[in-house]
Amino acid sequence: MGNGIAQVAARAGFNVVMRDVSEDFLARGLKAIDKSLQRDVDKERLATDEKQAILGRIRTTTDLADLRDAFIVVEAVTESFAVKSEVFKTLDELAGEAAILASNTSSISITRLGAVTKRPEQVIGMHFMNPVPVMKLVEIIRGAATTDETYQKVHALTEKLEKIPLECNDSPGFISNRVLMPMINEAIFALYEGVASRESIDGIMKLGMNHPMGPLTLADFIGLDVCLAIMNVLHDGFSDSKYRPCPLLKRYVDAGWLGRKSGRGFYEY
Ligand code: CAA
Secondary structure (H helix, E strand, C coil), X not given: CHHHHHHHHHHCCCCEEEECCCHHHHHHHHHHHHHHHHHHHHCCCXXXXXXXHHHXXXXXXXXXXXXXXXXXXXXXXXXXXXXXXXXXXXXXXHCCCCCEEEECCCCCCHHHHHHCCCCHHHEEEEEECCCCCCCCEXXXXXXXXXXXXXXXXXXXXXXXXXXXXXXXXXXXXXXXHHHHHXXXXXXXXXXXXXXXXXXXXXXXXXXXXXXXXXXXXXXXHHCHHHHHHHHHHXXXXXXXXXXXXXXXXXXXXXXXXCEXXXXXXXXXX
């Protein structure tokens, strides 16, 4: 999702530093941005020179220290508290005093992430939706220590990105995934129990509920490892068995069938 976030920020006129762990991942990110902008050029919603100007505002790096001058850093690393907290500790050391540290986490506690830094009042959740260039929502999550000033700045920034900020308190899964993920998990249980085929489950939800994608297609789109990580956060956070991840979801993740990104999930790609 990091490349989508970089894209919307550069399109809104900001200079962006996009950081990843390897040149390969950065090249893949830039390719996705190019492809996404090209759709708009092809549809005559963006001029070719505007596309070039947007790409020109994105600088890439593998070095976290290159983020030291940013007024805001939006972290979008693996959905794991251990990984995110290391990144936050490092960012806290190197970023300017006034910089806001935002996380694109889909379920991990902003309060806990804030607590690993010396600036928890400037730590906030900015939860973008996939595909970032298309989806209007940014779920904004306040941690226990997040100040109003930080919230207002991030709210204004989100509007500059031409997204709609909606506020939520820090609670497992926030609103988006507390509601979405149990639905996806239930669809996986239905498949696991042989209640219906994958096509039937998805078709019923698509045609009957007017969802743009069926829940199994959506799970493949999000990534099955991400879905499992979110279910685990809900399960641990609420200590309620209604959030237990379906064994079929666990089995697919163990097999490396992570959905679209790995070429196989509930469907083959
Ligand atoms: N970049 C730019 N534009 C894109 C794009 C991309 N990556 N992907 C699709 N689009 C644009 C297309 O150009 C098209 O634009 P126009 O209609 O203006 O011409 C529009 O989006 C629709 O695309 P398509 O016609 O190709 O396909 P579609 O109608 O099936 O829509 C979709 C694709 C937007 C992905 C739609 O299927 C959808 O909304 N799916 C559900 C997405 C969703 O639920 N996302 C949230 C997931 S949860 C999450 O992200 C967070 C989490 O914590 C897990």
